[in-house]
Structures are given as structure tokens and as C-alpha cells.
Amino acid sequence: MSDTAVFERELVFRTPDFPLDVSIWDNHPDYPEITHDFCEITLILSGTAFKLVAGREYPLKAGDVFALHGAIPHGYRNTRNLKVVNVTYDPSLLGNVEFDVGELPGYQDLFYARTNGEGYRVMHLDLARLEEVQKLSRAIEKELHPGPTRRRAVRYQDRKQTSVENSEPLPRDRGCQFMAMAHFMNLVGLLSRWRFYKPKLVSxxxxxxxxxxxxxxxxxxxxxxxxxxxxxxxxxxxxxxxxxxxxxxxxxxxxxxxxxxxxxxxxxxxxxxxxxxxxxxxxxxxxxxxxxxxxxxxxxxxxxxxxxxxxxxx
The missing domain is CATH 1.10.10.60 (Homeodomain-like)
Known part of the structure; x- marks a missing residue:
């Protein structure tokens, strides 16, 4: 789509040589379709919305978790009390791991298979599993942003101002990065194992x-x-x-x-x-x-x- 906006990488990764981060939307607004050159895992904690992916709409609700290739145009419409956690990463991080994460059941389907050519997969977790992956995302966030203030996601219209605010990269802390990567791999592993889990329709x-x-x-x-x-x-x-x-x-x-x-x-x-x-x-x-x-x-x-x-x- 020629009119799709591009979301800049520097708005998301404060440490250029470690492309992994977590941001939170407490009340996610509608969002225009954008693209970017990194991937994301999104946890829907509460509320509802329609996820726009390459011109198509997918309904979202609490408990949904999706993995998306950033090069695919995506946005949000008709958001209502939507709270989400975005885990953003460059896929090269997974390629640098010694162990073969691709051997996990569901990994290829969730993170690399392309659905109808769109590169979008969504799964639904029950409350217990959603809480578990939310704790892991929080653990990643605490390692990369140890201060008391949580990192908020950036609205598209605020990206230029945020780019100035984020112009100074965070100091490198390899110990914290190691722990963040460990929690991230745990998150990827659990989601891969749960890829084909079907929660009861009505608990x-x-x-x-x-x-x-x-x-x-x-x-x-x-x-x-x-x-x-x-x-x-x-x-x-x-x-x-x-x-x-x-x-x-x-x-x-x-x-x-x-x-x-x-x-x-x-x-x-x-x-x-x-x-x-x-x-x-x-x-x-x-x-x-x-x-x-x-x-x-x-x-x-x-x-x-x-x-x-x-x-x-x-």
C-alpha cells in the first residue's frame, strides 16, 4: 500500500545493537495502517478492537495473542477499552541463538508461516496462560527499563517528538540484556508450545x-x-x-x-x-x-x- 505510513525503528529500540523492547498501551486508540522493519508479539489484556492487516479486519478480544511481521501493513479500528502489551524485536535475535528454536512445535507456524500471504498469526489463551506470558513481558520490560516509570507505546502522530526525546540511546548493560533475552526466549518457547492449544470456548x-x-x-x-x-x-x-x-x-x-x-x-x-x-x-x-x-x-x-x-x- 503506497499510502501506508512507516514507523521508524529508533522510536522502538533505545539500544540500537539490541533490538528488543516492551511497551504498554493502557487505552489503545484507533491507529492508521503502518509498516516497520521489525516484528512484534502483542498481548490483548482487555477490551476489544478490529486489527487491520493488509486491508483485512480481524476481531480482537482479551486473551488474544498475535505475532506479526512488521512489513505487513497493520493498524487498529474501533478500539474499546483496549489494553495491550507490545513485545517488539528484530528476528535476527532468534537467529543468533545456539539452540534450534525452530524445533519447538508451533514455532514455524506462529512466527514464520504466512497466513494467506499476510504474515499474521493469532491465538487465544485462557486467563492463566495470558497471565503467565504477561509476567514474562513485564520481566523483559523491568530488565530493559529498570526505573519506576513504565515505557508507554508511541502514538503515530507523536513519533517526531518522541524521536527527539529518544535521541540519546540507553547505556549498554549486557547483564540486563542477557536476562531480557532469557525471558524473551521463554516467552517465544511457551507461545510456540501453546500454538495449537484450544481453550474451552466457555469457561x-x-x-x-x-x-x-x-x-x-x-x-x-x-x-x-x-x-x-x-x-x-x-x-x-x-x-x-x-x-x-x-x-x-x-x-x-x-x-x-x-x-x-x-x-x-x-x-x-x-x-x-x-x-x-x-x-x-x-x-x-x-x-x-x-x-x-x-x-x-x-x-x-x-x-x-x-x-x-x-x-x-x-
């Missing part, structure tokens, strides 16, 4: 979260009791919150707020009730708080939303 934990989501949909106007909601689905409070956030990308409170705003939007377009009446009916304590929440989620005030709906109906 008990996912079913529990689905039950919680259904409860919030049906009881959206009621105050949220976190302990009671966890009890209803048969989970401990701590475990429930951790898995709920992992699957949905939101806390139960934030999910409930989204449901309430959605219900309110429906009432604004289908009834003549006042904004204050609708706010109270949907569980908001007062009209001003409702207006702030509605604007944050919908992008306009409730009254403007109602007016736009009336105009469209004419």
Missing part, C-alpha cells in the same frame, strides 16, 4: 462474568453492592474484580455506568420524560452528574442528544 469464570453482566443489565437502576454481586456469581470479591476487569476492560462500577447511560439514551429518544426524571429512573443521583457521565460516554449533552434524534426523525 466457568467467563460464564460467571456473563451472569454478572446480565445482572447489571437487569438491575441497572439499583445501587451496586460489589460484595453481593460477587457472591451472586459464586466468586470471591477479589477474584471477581480481577477477572471482571480482565474480560471487560472495566470495573463493575464503570460497566454499570455504561449500561445506565445506554438505557438513558434509549429513554431520551423514546419518551417525553424530562432529563432529570430519566436520570433518576436510570440510577443517577442527580441531573448534573448524569449530564457529565452522559457527555463523557456519548460526546454530547442529553438535551442535544434528544434534539438530534428528533431532527433525524423528521
Amino acid at each position: 466457568e469464570k467467563i460464564m460467571n462474568i456473563e451472569r454478572a453482566l446480565d445482572y447489571l443489565e437487569q438491575n441497572f437502576a439499583e445501587p451496586l453492592d460489589h460484595l453481593e454481586l460477587a457472591r451472586r456469581v459464586g466468586m470471591s470479591h477479589r477474584n471477581f474484580h480481577r477477572i471482571f476487569h480482565r474480560i471487560t476492560g472495566l470495573t463493575p462500577s464503570a460497566q454499570l455506568q455504561r449500561v445506565r447511560v445506554k438505557k438513558a439514551a434509549h429513554l431520551l429518544q423514546t419518551t417525553d420524560k424530562s432529563v432529570t426524571e430519566i436520570a433518576l429512573q436510570c440510577g443517577f443521583a442527580d441531573g448534573s452528574y448524569f449530564t457529565r457521565c452522559f457527555g463523557k460516554q456519548i460526546g454530547m449533552t442529553p438535551r442535544h442528544f434528544r434534539e438530534k434524534g428528533s431532527e433525524a426523525a423528521r
